[in-house]
Amino acid sequence: MTKKKSGIWSFFASVQLAIVLLSLIAFFALVGTLVPQREAAAAFAEHISPALFSFLQKMQIFDLYHSVWFILLSGLLAVNLIICSLDRFPLAWRRFRMKHEPENEDVFRDVPEENTFLANADVQAAADEALSLLRRKYRAVERADGEQGVWLCAQKGRFSLFGVYIVHVSILVLIAGAILGSVFGVEGYVHIPEGETAEAISLRSGGQPLPLPFAVRCDKFTVEFYESGMPKTFQSDLTFLKDGAAVRTAKLLVNHPVEFGGFRFYQASYGAAPGGKATLALAQDGGRRDVMNVAQGFVFDLPGGEGTFQVLRVEENLMKMGPAVKVAVTSRRGEEAVFWVFQQIEPIKKMSPDIFEQVPVFNPALFRPYTFSLLGLEEKYYTGLQVNRDPGTPVVAVSALLLIGGLMLILFSYARAVWIRVAPSENHVLVAIAGRSYKNQPGLQKEMQYLLAELKDHLEKRQ
Amino acid sequence: MIHTTILSWVTFLYFAAFVFYLFRMILGREFWGKAATGAALAGLAAQSVALALRWRASYDLGFGHAPLSNFYESLIFFAWTIVLLYLLMERRLKNRSIGVFVLPVAFLIMAYASIAPGMNQRIEPLIPALQSNWLTSHVLTCFMGYAAFTVAFALGVMYFVKKAAGLKPGVFIRLLPSEFQIDELMYSCAALGFIFLTLGIVTGSVWAHYAWGSYWSWDPKETWSLITWLIYAVMLHTRLVRGWRGRRMAVMSMVGFGCMLFTYLGVNLLPSLHSYMS
Numbered sequence: 031m032t033k034k035k036s037g038i039w040s041f042f043a044s045v046q047l048a049i050v051l052l053s054l055i056a057f058f059a060l061v062g063t064l065v066p067q068r069e070a071a072a073a074f075a076e077h078i079s080p081a082l083f084s085f086l087q088k089m090q091i092f093d094l095y096h097s098v099w100f101i102l103l104s105g106l107l108a109v110n111l112i113i114c115s116l117d118r119f120p121l122a123w124r125r126f127r128m129k130h131e132p133e134n135e136d137v138f139r140d141v142p143e144e145n146t147f148l149a150n151a152d153v154q155a156a157a158d159e160a161l162s163l164l165r166r167k168y169r170a171v172e173r174a175d176g177e178q179g180v181w182l183c184a185q186k187g188r189f190s191l192f193g194v195y196i197v198h199v200s201i202l203v204l205i206a207g208a209i210l211g212s213v214f215g216v217e218g219y220v221h222i223p224e225g226e227t228a229e230a231i232s233l234r235s236g237g238q239p240l241p242l243p244f245a246v247r248c249d250k251f252t253v254e255f256y257e258s259g260m261p262k263t264f265q266s267d268l269t270f271l272k273d274g275a276a277v278r279t280a281k282l283l284v285n286h287p288v289e290f291g292g293f294r295f296y297q298a299s300y301g302a303a304p305g306g307k308a309t310l311a312l313a314q315d316g317g318r319r320d321v322m323n324v325a326q327g328f329v330f331d332l333p334g335g336e337g338t339f340q341v342l343r344v345e346e347n348l349m350k351m352g353p354a355v356k357v358a359v360t361s362r363r364g365e366e367a368v369f370w371v372f373q374q375i376e377p378i379k380k381m382s383p384d385i386f387e388q389v390p391v392f393n394p395a396l397f398r399p400y401t402f403s404l405l406g407l408e409e410k411y412y413t414g415l416q417v418n419r420d421p422g423t424p425v426v427a428v429s430a431l432l433l434i435g436g437l438m439l440i441l442f443s444y445a446r447a448v449w450i451r452v453a454p455s456e457n458h459v460l461v462a463i464a465g466r467s468y469k470n471q472p473g474l475q476k477e478m479q480y481l482l483a484e485l486k487d488h489l490e491k492r493q
Numbered sequence: 494m495i496h497t498t499i500l501s502w503v504t505f506l507y508f509a510a511f512v513f514y515l516f517r518m519i520l521g522r523e524f525w526g527k528a529a530t531g532a533a534l535a536g537l538a539a540q541s542v543a544l545a546l547r548w549r550a551s552y553d554l555g556f557g558h559a560p561l562s563n564f565y566e567s568l569i570f571f572a573w574t575i576v577l578l579y580l581l582m583e584r585r586l587k588n589r590s591i592g593v594f595v596l597p598v599a600f601l602i603m604a605y606a607s608i609a610p611g612m613n614q615r616i617e618p619l620i621p622a623l624q625s626n627w628l629t630s631h632v633l634t635c636f637m638g639y640a641a642f643t644v645a646f647a648l649g650v651m652y653f654v655k656k657a658a659g660l661k662p663g664v665f666i667r668l669l670p671s672e673f674q675i676d677e678l679m680y681s682c683a684a685l686g687f688i689f690l691t692l693g694i695v696t697g698s699v700w701a702h703y704a705w706g707s708y709w710s711w712d713p714k715e716t717w718s719l720i721t722w723l724i725y726a727v728m729l730h731t732r733l734v735r736g737w738r739g740r741r742m743a744v745m746s747m748v749g750f751g752c753m754l755f756t757y758l759g760v761n762l763l764p765s766l767h768s769y770m771s
């Protein structure tokens with residue numbers, strides 16, 4: 031044990047260091063919740079002097095969780111954990127391998143009165159009874175018959191000796207997973223209007239957009255609301271394309287990410303995209319009325335063949351006068367009329383009766399003999415997707431399992447050995463119980479009392 | 494609604510239990526202790542019924558989610574876990590003297606939930622991000638942990654009360670467990686809380702992984718739960734390896750409790766993903 035105990039080694043093997051490091055990490059984490067971080071730091075800059083701000087920025091105070099300080103502390107913690115575990119593991123291993131001899135007078139030296147009883151039985155019978163009782167509750171039970179009686183020894187819970195190491199290793203795995211994620215991971219987002227395709231994502235860390243090795247199309251976005259107006263579900267119908275060919279379609283919902291090509295897609299947000307669909311009605315003087323669904327950029331022939339019209343813009347709320355569509359009509363002779371078609375034209379006319387004289391482009395009947403009217407807009411959405419790639423996630427998941435498993439092992443089990451000695455005592459037998467555990471002596475004492483009571487009970491029943 | 498009425502009775506029962514525990518302490522008669530345990534048990538049973546009814550009611554409204562979705566519901570559940578944990582401990586230890594430190598906490602939480610201004614007691618549907626079973630297990634395990642830390646805190650207070658009484662203890666003080674026992678219990682509660690908080694953080698990360706796209710994003714609530722977790726990790730190490738006991742452990746359990754409270758309540762003052770709680 032003394033071979034490698036240099037100064038550095040014992041520094042890194044010490045639990046004092048662990049306590050200091052854990053406290054420092056907690057402290058830095060705390061500071062990070064009080065000082066504005068990343069994007070929020072810009073607003074904070076106005077409240078302090080520029081010199082102080084740039085000094086703090088150099089010290090990476092505004093991105094603490096990714097700063098050298100944090101990396102340094104995590105690194106020191108990792109070294110601390112490794113050295114400490116290497117330092118102590120041999121001891122745990124020896125304890126794990128330790129074979130207890132049944133015949134052991136030492137453990138019975140200071141047995142308290144309450145851990146013994148006198149029974150009216152013969153030594154062999156009492157020992158057999160004790161043996162079968164121990165066999166029911168422990169793994170390895172050994173027996174030794176000696177001059178002064180019978181010794182039994184049982185062991186249990188040896189694997190919990192490794193609980194602490196599993197917990198500590200899990201922290202190392204966690205740190206490894208976090209590093210993997212921060213070095214090779216990608217965190218980005220993309221907004222895709224319905225019907226459109228994206229081939230690159232913007233990165234949270236800023237800089238150039240990252241091209242994807244495939245394309246994503248948002249075929250449709252749907253949002254449902256509760257009666258109160260709170261959103262109930264968001265859903266994007268996505269198609270993934272490789273070299274222009276659809277490879278996979280998927281429905282993306284909040285809490286149900288979709289994985290494709292090494293990236294994970296999350297439904298993060300949505301919003302209204304410009305250029306939705308509109309329903310237009312075209313009435314001709316004298317009767318015929320056509321209704322058609324149009325969208326920005328569409329070109330139609332007029333029903334009477336006088337020319338064509340094109341939808342230039344679809345606006346949800348133009349100049350606070352409600353939905354409107356901008357239309358350009360071109361006659362066969364090449365004359366062009368451009369005007370807006372408002373959905374709520376009647377209220378507008380009521381407010382200012384001679385609006386068409388003042389603003390001719392608001393007149394939906396500018397091209398004779400047609401009168402356009404806008405029956406309604408169908409909103410078009412964009413879907414906001416979070417796009418991530420984190421090769422560290424499975425590693426972190428493993429660390430979480432190790433951590434929980436290790437803690438369970440520590441909490442629900444402990445290593446102990448129990449001895450029972452059955453010795454003749456005049457015309458009775460004296461039964462004594464003793465035990466050893468590295469921790470949880472009170473728990474062991476309770477367990478022994480319980481064993482003793484049961485044994486006593488069995489022996490009394492035999493008579 | 495019926496569950497609201499039951500809950501106001503529960504508040505009253507917890508208060509009664511506290512008063513009875515106090516009588517037991519002052520008068521030193523076990524009769525009052527039994528009455529207190531009875532009141533606490535009745536309160537716990539009634540509260541369980543109320544929680545179940547509230548759960549049912551959310552299905553009748555067409556949302557169908559566990560009653561763990563807003564601040565009000567979390568307070569109610571918090572009080573429930575505290576009393577549950579306490580009663581389990583009372584049974585195991587066959588000692589009623591901790592109740593006088595624990596029941597007032599449960600009572601105050603219930604009272605706060607029912608009278609705090611601006612407290613939204615309605616059953617409401619969940620926004621999409623909160624519709625997850627991981628979230629339910631997250632809240633469940635976190636509050637189990639919080640409850641264990643709260644009992645550890647109550648034990649810390651008890652430790653100081655016992656110490657302050659000094660060498661001339663009255664009946665009241667003599668009924669308390671020994672300083673050694675208080676210390677052992679405090680450690681057990683902190684260790685139990687540590688496991689549950691670990692589970693809470695892990696389930697929360699899994700949920701965040703599915704909902705937001707990354708298992709950890711240094712949101713203030715996440716960060717504060719990490720701080721709390723680290724404080725209790727330090728507490729475990731100082732005890733197991735450095736051999737800290739008694740007063741130092743009591744101080745640690747109070748510091749940890751303070752961090753836990755800030756994680757639960759204080760963080761709402763900071764901008765956060767978790768601000769749905771307010």
Ligand code: HEM
Pocket residue numbers: 042043044045046048052107110111114118194197198201440726729730733734
């Ligand atoms: C976040 C990091 C850490 C966590 C979660 C953690 C967790 C734990 C837990 C739960 C125990 C209790 C084991 C038991 O009850 O038997 C423990 C014990 C211990 N830890 Fe840590 N630990 C951490 C970091 C460290 C570090 C950096 C060291 C380095 C010196 C260390 C050294 C020890 C030692 C020496 C013990 C006592 C083992 C024993 O009882 O034999 N821990 N740790």
